[in-house]
Amino acid sequence: MNTTLEIAELDRKIGRLFMFGMPGTDLDDETRDLIRSIHPGGVILFSRNVESPTQLADLCRALQATSFEFHGTPLFLAVDQEGGRVARLKAPFTEFPGSDVIGGDENPDARAEAFALTTAREMRMVGLNMDLAPVLDVGREDLEEHLRGRTFGHDPALVARLGGIVIRTLQAEGIMAVAKHFPGLGRTSTDPHHHLPEIYLEKSELEEVNLVPFRAAVREGVAGIMTSHAVYSCLDAHVPATMSRTVLDGLLRRDLGYEGLVITDDLEMGAIAAGWGVPQGAAAAFDAGADILLICENQPLVEESLREIRGRLLRGTIPMGRLHRSIRRIDHARSRFLTRRRAGSPEEVASYFSGKA
Numbered sequence: 553m554n555t556t557l558e559i560a561e562l563d564r565k566i567g568r569l570f571m572f573g574m575p576g577t578d579l580d581d582e583t584r585d586l587i588r589s590i591h592p593g594g595v596i597l598f599s600r601n602v603e604s605p606t607q608l609a610d611l612c613r614a615l616q617a618t619s620f621e622f623h624g625t626p627l628f629l630a631v632d633q634e635g636g637r638v639a640r641l642k643a644p645f646t647e648f649p650g651s652d653v654i655g656g657d658e659n660p661d662a663r664a665e666a667f668a669l670t671t672a673r674e675m676r677m678v679g680l681n682m683d684l685a686p687v688l689d690v691g692r693e694d695l696e697e698h699l700r701g702r703t704f705g706h707d708p709a710l711v712a713r714l715g716g717i718v719i720r721t722l723q724a725e726g727i728m729a730v731a732k733h734f735p736g737l738g739r740t741s742t743d744p745h746h747h748l749p750e751i752y753l754e755k756s757e758l759e760e761v762n763l764v765p766f767r768a769a770v771r772e773g774v775a776g777i778m779t780s781h782a783v784y785s786c787l788d789a790h791v792p793a794t795m796s797r798t799v800l801d802g803l804l805r806r807d808l809g810y811e812g813l814v815i816t817d818d819l820e821m822g823a824i825a826a827g828w829g830v831p832q833g834a835a836a837a838f839d840a841g842a843d844i845l846l847i848c849e850n851q852p853l854v855e856e857s858l859r860e861i862r863g864r865l866l867r868g869t870i871p872m873g874r875l876h877r878s879i880r881r882i883d884h885a886r887s888r889f890l891t892r893r894r895a896g897s898p899e900e901v902a903s904y905f906s907g908k909a
Contacts, residue, residue: 564591565875566858568882569838571596571628573848577603579614586851587618590858593844593882594628599640605678605905612679626890630682633671636701644905646670651687655704655714664717672725677904679895682728686718688765689738698745699737708764715765719772726893730815731769732778734804735793736762748792748823749782758786767808775885776813779842781823792823795833800841813885815844831860839870843878
């Protein structure tokens with residue numbers, strides 16, 4: 553018999569698996585209550601949450617203060633800041649071109665380092681600590697629309713080198729880097745925001761092209777690797793990589809030797825939500841090996857997903873040891889990155905960004 557206290561403690565552990573979005577530019581009551589009730593791993597912020605650097609810094613301070621008030625632990629605070637078309641932080645934050653421009657520059661290494669150095673310093677100043685970048689997909693001809701401008705190029709060695717520079721520089725400045733989208737979306741012809749892609753390639757191409765940048769990222773000690781919502785028939789013809797034990801526990805953990813955080817792409821995307829539903833997709837992704845489950849908009853789905861995972865853990869269909877492994881990785885990432893550098897003071901934030909206006 554599980555007591556109410558034991559269930560509550562289990563829920564607080566499961567809660568740490570989730571990173572979720574919030575609606576506006578201030579800490580609303582619903583988000584505060586969700587932080588209090590589930591002890592989440594983190595919050596992801598979008599353009600809808602950013603009005604100005606000082607407002608964003610205030611929001612990050614409020615989110616962290618709430619987590620410390622109720623749980624005594626910090627949050628991962630993430631954005632997608634790739635440069636180019638996928639950049640949540642606009643001017644007066646420094647704006648950079650997309651990865652394709654960096655990869656095509658006459659001095660791409662210096663360009664990649666400059667992007668990562670400035671991005672990390674400005675993110676850290678306002679209190680952010682995780683960048684969902686770089687994109688390590690290797691571009692192919694006729695690249696699908698949602699990836700255009702977001703890849704460093706068609707050469708896996710170039711993508712690996714530039715991705716490694718971005719990872720190394722971000723993390724040296726205290727910002728967790730998240731390489732995406734494992735095991736590579738370059739050959740997709742479908743946008744997973746809307747439909748489930750199926751990627752047909754030989755294992756030899758996967759090894760010689762797709763995995764080259766991710767192997768480099770693992771060697772760099774990348775903090776997180778984000779999963780792809782696509783089916784890779786040469787690996788697992790039944791479910792997308794996000795939900796595949798063969799891909800996450802087998803290929804990424806065992807074959808590539810990766811020990812950092814495995815983070816899903818947004819589970820509300822059509823590729824997952826339409827076929828399985830978010831709670832079932834979240835539970836399957838966790839069972840397969842994901843440590844952080846990303847739900848970017850609909851907060852009630854976080855609690856529904858938590859209940860789904862709790863039920864599977866209590867029934868034994870997911871072993872409790874699976875939860876303990878993710879908690880250890882989350883705690884390690886927190887100790888590795890979230891205690892190293894402080895955010896800027898309100899005065900420092902105002903002074904820096906007023907000089908850029």
